[in-house]
Amino acid sequence: MNDRRARAEATAPRILIVEDEPAIALLLAYNLEAAGFMVERIERGDEAEIRLAEEIPDLLILDWMLPGVSGLEICRRLRAREATKTLPVIMLTARGEEQERVRGLSVGADDYVVKPFSVPELMARVHALLRRASPERIATKLQRGPIELDRETRRVYRNGRELHLGPTEFRLLEHLMERPGRVFSRAQLLDAVWGMSIEIDERTVDVHIGRLRKAISRGRERDPLRTVRGSGYSFDETFERD
Structure with missing residues (x-):
């Protein structure tokens, strides 16, 4: 049983959450894990960059404002690297103005979710983005x-x-x-x-x-x-x- 569970976890899509608000990060992690994803949480932008250099997840949920390095800058750097230029990124932020959304998308974010957000909507966006980015992960x-x-x-x-x-x-x-x-x-x-x-x-x-x-x-x-x-x-x- 443990072996089967370990294999299932190992093949599940991996999602990295970079969010410095513990309550939001915990809410996201709980719902994503319940949906069968492998989840890792990081609070600082500079620590996230180190982790992304070690291992690339299947999808990144990235807060705009982070200590260390901003989410905007992380996204810009990811798109400049060959290994991460196609990594699916959802930008998560309290900034709701149209100009700010355009700015986030212009540096390479694939989607943009404004706090406070609907968990079912965010989950739908995660699934849709993974289907577009890695159809082979769900293909029969x-x-x-x-x-x-x-x-x-x-x-x-x-x-x-x-x-x-x-x-x-x-x-x-x-x-x-x-x-x-x-x-x-x-x-x-x-x-x-x-x-x-x-x-x-x-x-x-x-x-x-x-x-x-x-x-x-x-x-x-x-x-x-x-x-x-x-x-x-x-x-x-x-x-x-x-």
């Missing part, structure tokens, strides 16, 4: 070149041929296919596929990658998995039909 099927992964039936096909994967190899392939081209370290894959609570050596990832490769490629078929020396593994974004 993932298709990358000749490989099709069906989440409902837990089956994988290559050019119509069913591939026989173990449950761990299935989750590993699913995670890599969600973001083709992105390189995941062994530690990140352990977190996402096995769960943070599981004490497993990072070399275990190499073993399962090897098994996955044998299962999805035979003969002279192209291997869609890339090994990036010193960094980790990715699903090749240039992978096309055999």
Whole structure:
């Protein structure tokens, strides 16, 4: 039961809340966690920048006025970085004037919510933004070149041929296919596929990658998995039909 819960949490969309008003941050976190999201809270803008440099969430809820660094400046810097230029950002602020809303959107915020806000409305905006930004996170099927992964039936096909994967190899392939081209370290894959609570050596990832490769490629078929020396593994974004 704990293992299943850890895996579910590891694959849930991750939301970072940067808000210096504890009551608002707690309200947001409670409702987002109840909806199945993984949530992290930070109160200061400078601390948020450090955290964003360490790990990029699936969505950022960002207060306009923050100690350390303002939310406006954080958003501007995120859009200037290649790794975060498409990160979904909802700006949360007490500023309701049209000019201020335009200013927030002009630095790259995807949406703008004025305090006091309706929690159901904010939740709807979160879901809508995640659907637009990462449709693969909610899609029933993932298709990358000749490989099709069906989440409902837990089956994988290559050019119509069913591939026989173990449950761990299935989750590993699913995670890599969600973001083709992105390189995941062994530690990140352990977190996402096995769960943070599981004490497993990072070399275990190499073993399962090897098994996955044998299962999805035979003969002279192209291997869609890339090994990036010193960094980790990715699903090749240039992978096309055999």
